[in-house]
Amino acid sequence: MTIACVILNYNDSNTTIDLLEKIRYYQTIDYIIIVDNRSTDDSYEKLKRYVTEKIHLLLTERNGGYGYGNNYGVNYGYQKLGVDYAIIANPDVFFTEDCIRVLKNTLIENDQYAIAAPVMTNASNKEEFNIAWKIPTMLQDVLWSSSVINKFLGSKILYDRQYFQNKDICDVEVVPGSFFMVDVKKMRETGMYDEDFFLYCEEKILGYKLKAKGYKTALLLKYHYLHKHSVTINKSFKSLVSKKRILLRSKLLFLKKYYKVTGLRLLLIKLFFKLTLVETYLISLFKQWRRNLDVKVE
Numbered sequence: 045m046t047i048a049c050v051i052l053n054y055n056d057s058n059t060t061i062d063l064l065e066k067i068r069y070y071q072t073i074d075y076i077i078i079v080d081n082r083s084t085d086d087s088y089e090k091l092k093r094y095v096t097e098k099i100h101l102l103l104t105e106r107n108g109g110y111g112y113g114n115n116y117g118v119n120y121g122y123q124k125l126g127v128d129y130a131i132i133a134n135p136d137v138f139f140t141e142d143c144i145r146v147l148k149n150t151l152i153e154n155d156q157y158a159i160a161a162p163v164m165t166n167a168s169n170k171e172e173f174n175i176a177w178k179i180p181t182m183l184q185d186v187l188w189s190s191s192v193i194n195k196f197l198g199s200k201i202l203y204d205r206q207y208f209q210n211k212d213i214c215d216v217e218v219v220p221g222s223f224f225m226v227d228v229k230k231m232r233e234t235g236m237y238d239e240d241f242f243l244y245c246e247e248k249i250l251g252y253k254l255k256a257k258g259y260k261t262a263l264l265l266k267y268h269y270l271h272k273h274s275v276t277i278n279k280s281f282k283s284l285v286s287k288k289r290i291l292l293r294s295k296l297l298f299l300k301k302y303y304k305v306t307g308l309r310l311l312l313i314k315l316f317f318k319l320t321l322v323e324t325y326l327i328s329l330f331k332q333w334r335r336n337l338d339v340k341v342e
Contacts, residue, residue, distance in 0.1 A: 047148060047225075048075040049131040050117035054107065057087035059135040064094055072144040075100060075125050081113040082106055100125075110221075111237030111246050118236065122228050130231070134222040139269040147225040150213070150262050158231065158259035159250075161224035162267035169270070175208075176216035176263045177201045179252050182303045186313050189295060190320045191327060214263045217255060221247035222271045230259055240301070244294040252302060284331075288324040292317045 049067065053060040060078060067073060076099045080088045088103055095101050104116050114132055121127035129148060133139070143162050150160040164172045180188070180201045188194050188201065208214055234253040237246050251261060299305040299313060 109242035
């Protein structure tokens with residue numbers, strides 16, 4: 045069974061190289077496929093120095109977004125290198141060889157699984173609250189776009205922590221897109237990432253497609269990986285409001301394309317999303333005020 049690690053780079057070669065230096069000699073990985081998503085800096089030239097028989101560097105024709113770039117790498121691995129399993133890894137993660145072995149064995153031993161993932165931890169080595177979640181209903185996807193609703197009502201799409209107790213492995217519907225291993229044939233069978241989405245919602249759509257085909261996603265509760273949250277995204281989109289705007293655009297497209305929302309419902313959702321954007325703007329102003337206040341106190 046051939047395994048490739050696909051790493052998508054956009055104007056963040058230093059972070060990508062940092063991960064590459066950590067995993068380049070892993071014997072559990074047959075190939076490392078770095079996809080440069082048409083960076084506008086000197087990323088491609090820097091990354092060219094690392095090309096070997098094991099490390100492949102691809103340059104996309106355009107910056108088509110997260111799904112487009114990862115599809116580019118996965119398809120290359122399948123068509124050119126005969127890859128059976130692909131690790132999808134953000135540049136700002138770290139994982140061990142032992143973790144890779146367990147993910148591979150999980151997929152090999154249970155043909156129902158299309159994806160296997162460890163638990164995500166943050167820079168403080170603590171488990172994230174959103175280690176896995178359910179595919180939302182239309183109403184859930186709309187309402188929980190609001191930070192206020194999320195805070196006071198709680199997210200109904202997250203699994204209750206009791207669901208994970210006393211288990212080594214759990215069936216879940218969606219895992220974070222920052223790091224997981226996927227059966228490439230099953231991924232291709234479901235249509236890969238939806239390239240109509242530039243950023244955000246990718247893992248939800250992939251989970252939606254896999255579930256529709258009868259495939260499962262495994263969360264390995266005894267294995268972890270480190271994710272230094274949104275290092276790459278934050279370099280490209282500094283503003284909280286700009287990131288929220290892209291998220292809402294993707295959510296709206298998901299609702300139209302997969303839940304077939306039209307007419308008056310679509311109009312009301314658009315209005316609600318505009319209100320959540322205002323909410324985000326006010327939250328960002330409050331955070332900036334708090335930062336300025338902290339500086340003055342010091």
